[in-house]
Amino acid sequence: MSHQCLMVAIVVFITTEAISGQEVTKAVGDKVSFKLDKIVPPVTSITWKHIKKGALTVKVIEWEDGEETTVLNPRFKDITTLNKETGQITISKLTLEHTGVYTIDVSGKEQTQRFTLTVMEPVPKPVIKIEATDNPNVVYLICEYSETIIWKNSAGETLTGSAHQRKGEFINVKNKRNPEISYTCSLQNAVSEETSDPVYERDLFKGEEVTKAVGDKVSFKLDKIVPPVTSITWKHIKPDVLTVKAIEWEDGETTVLNPRFKDITTLNTATGQITISKLTLEHTGVYTIDVSGKEQTQRFTLTVMDPVPKPVIGREKINPDVVYLSCKYNGSITWSNSAGETLAYQSNTDSITVKKNEGNPENTYTCTLQNAVSKETSDPVYKKDLFNDESTGGPWWIVIIVLILVILIIAIIFAVYRYKHNKDFKKSKSAPITDCTDIEELSLKEGNTSFYRRRGFRPPLCGL
Known part of the structure; x- marks a missing residue:
């Protein structure tokens, strides 16, 4: 019986020795150092090992008498140092990968003291979400995070939160008619604590909201x-x-x-x-x-x-069978056709594509702009006008023919005029001047004596 008790005592002793050591929790980016409580000389070698759950044990850093210190695993490269006198290991710029148990061999013998390291991400700065309720004097404040959550008000009182359906916690806030009351949500883990910006009652219960x-x-x-x-x-x-x-x-x-x-x-x-x-x-x-x-x-x-303007639809003909219609305005845009259908459009260009061989040829398209105070719809654009060549002036050869005809008509009119003018001139030149009456008539037509100079003779002495 005493023998069995001795065995149990030995097992308990050994187990206690095996798990003894230091437990440390650090944030990503922090630095940690481990060393034995006591190291007995002479020391001929020091080796630190890293035991990671679900992974192979790896050597971290090693020193042997007369040799240089060597970092043996890439995970610890350039961030790990060893003090040969004390056996202390120091690891900087910690990552989640450094979580695990660290052991040390001195002069080839594994020591019983172990060191457990947990590396954690620091908590983020929380942002409080506000959710309205059916009661205008009550709102929900939500802190949607997985870490430990602490709610407080501006009086320093800790408030009890309720579990949120997705994750985190929420609190009910009632309108206390004090615009200066505020609420905060703090996140906490083993390595950090962050507090949200305060949310004021004056921003939760704004009273009447009007847009004009x-x-x-x-x-x-x-x-x-x-x-x-x-x-x-x-x-x-x-x-x-x-x-x-x-x-x-x-x-x-x-x-x-x-x-x-x-x-x-x-x-x-x-x-x-x-x-x-x-x-x-x-x-x-x-x-x-x-x-x-x-x-x-x-x-x-x-x-x-500002009220929205009445939109004007822009057109861009890509090829004879495709046209882009654009409505380039800021704000809410709705494209519709004459069938009453709302059309999807390209958000980056606010345009729709109209294809000649698709849909009803009698369709029309409109663009509607809307904001909180006004709504305006463009004049309709008819699909048949988008693909009707005559609506844009007809084929080029018709334009050329019309131009040639106009030129010919002008030339004919000019030729007729020249012909008639020359005929009248010749007739007046060949007609004999018989008396002073003819001279006077011709003189009135041609401008006094200039007529005679052009005809090459002196005026007759009429009236003598």
Whole structure:
């Protein structure tokens, strides 16, 4: 019986010795060092080995008396050093491949002390996702990661999360009417910890959101305003720009305080409602209201957009049987045909391909642009016009024939005119001048005495 107890004791002792040693967890890129608690001289050689689960044991680095230190495995090349006096191994620029158990042989004898290394990726900086619910005063904040998750609020309180259906955790956040409350999600593992940027309640419950076209009018007012009211101030918060006062009422006097709102802004002092007309892109932003000097939690987000233009379809004839139709505009584009079908288009060129021998020859095509405030559709393009040569001026030989005919008609008219003119001239030249009456008539036609000079004789003495 005592013999069996002795055997158990020996087994337990040996097992304990075998697993004794140091356990270290490091991040990728870190450095680690291992050394024996004690090394007994004389030492003739030192060999460090790496035992990786599911892989062969490999020699890492080795030194023998009178020889240089040699790194024996490519996994440890240029990143591993050995102190021959203490037997310490140092590995830098760690990767996941360096995870495993490290053992050391001294003077050819394996030592019982072992060193376990776990290399881990550091956690990423988390990003909180926001998911709306059916309740406008409740949202879900989601931290979708596999690591340990810690939720906190701006008061430093740790919040309990619930398991998310995919991975990670989420929390329910209720609107507490305090825009300065914030929430963070932290990820943690054995080597690192990262915390998300804070998410503020003012960004979770933005109140009313309105989108308007340039030139439109908008009105905002609180759900409830509690008297007595001594002052009302509306402010405009524009991204990357200083917050400005838009309009203010105090001591019975209303003042528009910023030129951006001059002559287009009014305030109802009974309800607190602000109305802005003739909107421009400059009016985009968040509007807040102070009542009796206190900022209210309700916020109003306004986005002002230009209406889309009426699109014009461009045409590019690739060959006699293929035409590209393009609609090159920013924003949402929809191609349709006269059958009411929505057509797929090439997103990089916003164009569709029309083939002469495919589909209905009577088809038409339109391009529609749309944004949050307007919608415009192009004039239809008829397929029969895309492949009708006559619509582009006809064949070249018809143009040449018409041109030749025009030239011939002009030449004939000119020839007839010349012929008639020469005939009249010859007739006038051969006609005899019989009396002064003829001379006077010819003189009137030809311009006085110039007629006689051209005819080569002096005028007769008429009337003598």
